[in-house]
Amino acid sequence: MPHDDAIAATFAPHDHQQCASRVLDEAATRLAGQGARLTPVRRRTLEILLESHRAMGAYEVLDRLAAEGFGRQPPVAYRALEFLVTHGLAHRLQRLNAFAACLHPGHDHHPAFLICRSCDKVAEAAAAPIRDALTAVAAQGGFRVERATVEALGLCATCAEEGVA
Amino acid sequence: MPHDDAIAATFAPHDHQQCASRVLDEAATRLAGQGARLTPVRRRTLEILLESHRAMGAYEVLDRLAAEGFGRQPPVAYRALEFLVTHGLAHRLQRLNAFAACLHPGHDHHPAFLICRSCDKVAEAAAAPIRDALTAVAAQGGFRVERATVEALGLCATCAEEGVA
DNA sequence: GTTGACTTGTTATGCTGTAACACACAGAAC
DNA sequence: GTTCTGTGTGTTACAGCATAACAAGTCAAC
Ligand SMILES: [Zn+2]
Ligand SMILES: [Zn+2]
Ligand SMILES: [Zn+2]
Ligand SMILES: [Zn+2]
Secondary structure, eight states: OOOTTHHHHHHSOOOHHHHHHHHHHHHHHHHHHHTOOOOHHHHHHHHHHHTSSBOBOHHHHHHHHHHTTSOOSHHHHHHHHHHHHHTTSEEEEGGGTEEEEOSSTTSOSSOEEEEETTTOBEEEEOOHHHHHHHHHHHHHTTOEEEEEEEEEEEEOHHHHHTTOO | OOOTTHHHHHHSOOOHHHHHHHHHHHHHHHHHHHTOOOOHHHHHHHHHHHTSSBOBOHHHHHHHHHHTTSOOSHHHHHHHHHHHHHTTSEEEEGGGTEEEEOSSTTSOSSOEEEEETTTOBEEEEOOHHHHHHHHHHHHHTTOEEEEEEEEEEEEOHHHHHTTOO
């Protein structure tokens, strides 16, 4: 589960090199434990997503892969992305038709997303309290929630401090 | 705001004829008050959405409109749908790339959606408690939520009673 | 070394959404 | 009543997102 300040850490300036390589290590370890293979395309795709905290469209990822000698047809990117999502290493953002690397693989695989409309960065927030509220409201109507999509658009602390309205 | 049992009412069998015409009346009244025009295409589009409690894709709506003598090109449907969404008479569902009529126009324009995976119907739930939880979690990270997308996939009471797993 | 599961690449196509332009029509200005 | 202006409706053409179906390479297991 993300710490209370995992959100702020995402948006604030930080040693992103270390941030990315930590996630990559965790990902490799995690996959090894599942017997899944982090092949070159898949690894490179994850690295590309990890270059920033933004979400990227599949075709944006594809352009990068193609430029580096991988296939240049859509399924190449979509398959790698689907693999990452399936194994909890990336998330899909419905609002953006885009993908973002998961920053704490192995924890909460259906987090709430906070998308800054100014810097475009995406943070993952603990979904449990939100899911609880949703489940409660739904239960009053006899509805059983199985999966929830929670994506918030707004302004991050860093952008707010810089005076973005 | 939806009543506690507005959710159940959506999924359970009911006098949908009356359900639809009530919404249509409210919509007309509401638009008149805003000086907006419920033209034939727009009205028909809303009626089509109101035929069921399901969400429809823009092209599905377009086919219907075209069959009834309206234009057969995508912008015809997208424009009518955009108008309805802008005026709070319909909602867009991100997960489904689809649109559904708003069942209580004028109340909570950013509800949480409950989508039944069995009967495909969509209900609107009170978003306030969920938004509060989300806002609180985000605030801990310094993030200010402006708009939130909350869409739950699950099973409605009616389908559950019918033994759908 | 052959089998079979998996991965990666391709071509082709389908679904979703928008930009730009032409015309019709209503109400205001004259 | 004519002209102007804004809004609405229709078109063509295109952009962006996603998948189906097939071919060929890899690699461990047998
Ligand atoms: Zn980082
Ligand atoms: Zn920001
Ligand atoms: Zn109804
Ligand atoms: Zn149902």
